[in-house]
Amino acid sequence: MVLRDNPSGLKRFFRGFVYAWSGIRYGFRNECNFRFHTIAAVIVCFCGGYFGITKVEWLFVLTAIGGMLALELINTAIEKAVDLVSIEENPLAKAAKDTAAGAVLVYAIYSVLIGLIIFLPKFMQRFM
């Protein structure tokens, strides 16, 4: 049983990575939004390479990608935790899920704006 097993030091540290990787795999397998954002992230990285964006632009792009993926996973964690404690209809459960979804939406809008600011001028310059 995981809760009783309490290794210390390096073993515990690396075990944390295994659990985290398992969470990422869970998100990818079960959450359509997480898959969508992962695929979008890969496409954006290819575009970054293709358009030769600057180091500072990469920093913004990577912040948008990393934040978006992390928030999606946190949103999934909140959804699962809420379902665990409250299967029945509950206004607090609704508030928890909807505010978590709102956080994802806010960051998604931020990410889209970053993408437009960085890529739109380069796209227009190359293809228009």
Ligand SMILES: Nc1ncnc2c1ncn2[C@@H]1O[C@H](COP(=O)(O)OP(=O)(O)OP(=O)(O)O)[C@@H](O)[C@H]1O
């Ligand atoms: N226990 C609950 N009580 C009240 N409202 C809930 C509850 N569970 C979900 N809801 C509400 O129902 C709607 C859909 O919730 P649901 O959990 O299906 O979200 P979803 O975004 O469709 O998630 P998923 O990614 O699992 O498909 C949301 O508005 C949510 O706040």
